[in-house]
Amino acid sequence: xxxxxxxxxxxxxxxxxxxxxxxxxxxxxxxxxxxxxxxxxxxxxxxxxxxxxxxxxxxxxxxxxxxxxxxxxxxxxxxxxxxxxxxxxxxxxxxxxxxxxxxxxxxxxxxxxxxxxxxxxxxxxxxxxxxxxxxxxxxxxxxxxxxxxxxxxxxxxxxxxxxxxxxxxxxxxxxxxxxxxxxxxxxxxxxxxxxxxxxxxxxxxxxxxxxxxxxxxxxxxxxxxxxxxxxxxxxxxxxxxxxxxxxxxxxxxxxxxxxx
Amino acid sequence: xxxxxxxxxxxxxxxxxxxxxxxxxxxxxxxxxxxxxxxxxxxxxxxxxxxxxxxxxxxxxxxxxxxxxxxxxxxxxxxxxxxxxxxxxxxxxxxxxxxxxxxxxxxxxxxxxxxxxxxxxxxxxxxxxxxxxxxxxxxxxxxxxxxxxxxxxxxxxxxxxxxxxxxxxxxxxxxxxxxxxxxxxxxxxxxxxxxxxxxxxxxxxxxxxxxxxxxxxxxxxxxxxxxxxxxxxxxxxxxxxxxxxxxxxxxxxxxxxxxxxxxxxxxxxxxxxxxxxxxxxxxxxxxxxxxxxxxxxxxxxxxxxxxxxxxxxxxxxxxxxxxxxxxxxxxxxxxxxxxxxxxxxxxxxxxxxxxxxxxxxx
Numbered sequence: 001x002x003x004x005x006x007x008x009x010x011x012x013x014x015x016x017x018x019x020x021x022x023x024x025x026x027x028x029x030x031x032x033x034x035x036x037x038x039x040x041x042x043x044x045x046x047x048x049x050x051x052x053x054x055x056x057x058x059x060x061x062x063x064x065x066x067x068x069x070x071x072x073x074x075x076x077x078x079x080x081x082x083x084x085x086x087x088x089x090x091x092x093x094x095x096x097x098x099x100x101x102x103x104x105x106x107x108x109x110x111x112x113x114x115x116x117x118x119x120x121x122x123x124x125x126x127x128x129x130x131x132x133x134x135x136x137x138x139x140x141x142x143x144x145x146x147x148x149x150x151x152x153x154x155x156x157x158x159x160x161x162x163x164x165x166x167x168x169x170x171x172x173x174x175x176x177x178x179x180x181x182x183x184x185x186x187x188x189x190x191x192x193x194x195x196x197x198x199x200x201x202x203x204x205x206x207x208x209x210x211x212x213x214x215x216x217x218x219x220x221x222x223x224x225x226x227x228x229x230x231x232x233x234x235x236x237x238x239x240x241x242x243x244x245x246x247x248x249x250x251x252x253x254x255x256x257x258x259x260x
Numbered sequence: 261x262x263x264x265x266x267x268x269x270x271x272x273x274x275x276x277x278x279x280x281x282x283x284x285x286x287x288x289x290x291x292x293x294x295x296x297x298x299x300x301x302x303x304x305x306x307x308x309x310x311x312x313x314x315x316x317x318x319x320x321x322x323x324x325x326x327x328x329x330x331x332x333x334x335x336x337x338x339x340x341x342x343x344x345x346x347x348x349x350x351x352x353x354x355x356x357x358x359x360x361x362x363x364x365x366x367x368x369x370x371x372x373x374x375x376x377x378x379x380x381x382x383x384x385x386x387x388x389x390x391x392x393x394x395x396x397x398x399x400x401x402x403x404x405x406x407x408x409x410x411x412x413x414x415x416x417x418x419x420x421x422x423x424x425x426x427x428x429x430x431x432x433x434x435x436x437x438x439x440x441x442x443x444x445x446x447x448x449x450x451x452x453x454x455x456x457x458x459x460x461x462x463x464x465x466x467x468x469x470x471x472x473x474x475x476x477x478x479x480x481x482x483x484x485x486x487x488x489x490x491x492x493x494x495x496x497x498x499x500x501x502x503x504x505x506x507x508x509x510x511x512x513x514x515x516x517x518x519x520x521x522x523x524x525x526x527x528x529x530x531x532x533x534x535x536x537x538x539x540x541x542x543x544x545x546x547x548x549x550x551x552x553x554x555x556x557x558x559x560x561x562x563x564x565x566x567x568x569x570x571x572x573x574x575x576x577x578x579x580x581x582x583x584x585x586x587x588x589x590x591x592x593x594x595x596x597x598x599x600x601x602x603x604x605x606x607x608x609x610x611x612x613x614x615x616x617x618x619x620x621x622x
Contacts, residue, residue, distance in 0.1 A: 070518075082513055090562065092285075099506050117282075130278035131282070
């Protein structure tokens with residue numbers, strides 16, 4: 001599954017959020033989107049998943065225009081992992097993951113769907129939580145449930161909106177390793193908005209760095225996560241260790257105050 | 261050795277199969293639904309024997325069966341009339357009305373993501389009340405014979421179309437729908453008081469009686485009207501219950517799972533308003549069923565709407581029909597208004613369930 005984003009623009013009423021976004025995702029690739037708050041990372045992910053409709057531009061899935069595809073078909077190809085949200089009414093973990101089968105089934109869920117949900121729960125190692133209430137889980141567990149639901153969709157592309165925010169370091173690494181592992185073993189690809197530059201450097205194949213709705217630079221982590229880019233995008237002075245290697249380490253040093 | 265023992269415990273954990281447990285949970289939900297059906301049948305059988313005229317159980321059941329097997333039984337014309345046209349109409353009509361109120365409450369709560377949503381909080385009932393009031397006071401309205409009922413129905417629908425119309429322009433978010441509904445409720449309550457203020461006292465009294473809710477207008481004609489509405493609307497809602505489940509996870513998630521959120525929300529609001537309007541037109545305002553029946557159902561079987569909708573309907577029917585029986589017999593010689601009775605019975609039950617709930621939310 002190849003995904004192409006061509007000249008996408010998006011605005012809320014008259015405030016432009018995304019401007020002229022061009023990017024491409026190849027199969028079995030993990031693409032990180034980094035950038036400061038309000039850069040448009042989540043908006044871009046929602047545009048790709050057709051949750052939001054771009055003003056201009058096209059998004060192509062294997063050369064097919066995504067906005068012209070049926071919603072169900074899009075849902076069969078793209079799995080979305082939102083940031084953690086609480087529900088008003090309770091559901092169990094099992095029912096939450098079973099929702100991921102919605103694009104594939106009608107009114108009834110059958111044995112095959114139940115089996116698939118069980119397999120996904122096992123893969124994510126949360127089978128023992130199956131009958132617990134979703135709202136009672138910890139942030140890390142909820143994040144795993146969301147990933148499980150997206151996997152139950154059997155998508156070609158996973159779209160993740162800051163999957164590691166609110167997680168402790170152990171869960172951050174665990175979630176990233178799970179996603180990395182899925183990308184490598186199941187030939188699906190992933191686009192992930194992420195705040196932590198070191199996680200992006202370590203786990204993604206390519207990084208897109210955004211500022212004010214525009215892509216500033218794109219490429220391998222060592223090409224993109226440079227002191228110059230970090231300075232111009234975040235206004236932060238950073239040291240980069242192992243800058244020529246595959247996974248550079250970024251050490252933020254201090255915030256540069258704007259003089260005006 | 262203690263290690264082997266803990267090892268054994270660990271092994272049983274490994275054998276745990278979430279799929280089997282899920283199937284067991286589903287079984288429990290189906291059991292709940294069947295229990296409600298059986299309780300409803302018992303209620304019908306029991307209530308049919310109750311009444312001011314003292315018939316024996318044999319006479320009552322013979323009269324019921326005589327309708328289906330006219331040759332095998334020989335009850336008098338009068339017995340037949342009392343059992344079929346007085347007792348059974350009222351029981352069956354109240355069950356249908358309760359079913360409609362229960363399922364529409366459940367749907368409104370889910371699609372508006374608000375546990376307080378019900379036909380009353382959304383102004384549908386007060387609009388119907390206003391429609392009835394102008395019909396009673398001024399004699400203005402639609403449909404000759406069904407003047408009051410027809411007016412109540414039309415105004416109930418007007419209010420829900422205003423909500424939906426505004427939602428179309430500003431987006432069908434739960435907040436917009438609830439706020440519009442509350443504004444409409446105040447508007448129509450004020451309008452009703454306004455015309456009552458200038459009206460003849462006898463007419464005002466009649467309006468108050470209408471508002472309080474009553475099952476006295478149950479008849480076979482009204483029963484069949486309601487039956488047809490429900491026979492069309494309930495399957496439509498149940499058919500969409502999978503989408504309701506997904507919408508509970510949030511609009512964005514639902515969209516990403518292929519659900520057309522705005523369309524489902526609008527359609528299901530239209531359908532449930534139609535149900536409520538057809539009930540309120542005949543009964544006046546009966547509160548509380550639409551609020552408590554879905555909540556009690558969720559407390560018992562959890563939030564899976566494939567079962568919650570059906571469960572809320574059956575429980576709503578059971579609650580309303582039993583409230584009607586209690587309203588007849590709790591004070592000898594006085595029939596307590598059904599709208600008052602449902603609140604008297606529902607509130608303590610509701611408090612009890614809130615107090616003993618274990619989870620943060622049911």
